[in-house]
Amino acid sequence: VDPTRGERFYDAIRKYWPELADGSLQPAYSGIRPKLSGPGEANSDFIIQDAATHGIEGVVNLFGIESPGLTSSLAIAA
Secondary structure (H helix, E strand, C coil): CCCHHHHHHHHHHHHCCCCCCCCCCCCCCCCCCCCCCCCCCCCCCCEEHHHHHHHCCCCCEECCHHHHHHHHHHHHHH
């Protein structure tokens, strides 16, 4: 992610999270994430993070979860 575009990200996020502090965002990788397990193997390529991991109350990260997981994301978050 291009760090010179930071203000655009802050502006967009502050529409629904006005308290976002300056300096909270950190540019990182953005793109297609490869699968870590093949067909017939146990699912080992998703990560669920909550406030205990990243320190932001009310935010749950669901990394690498495909469509069925996204459909049930509210249940996962509960």
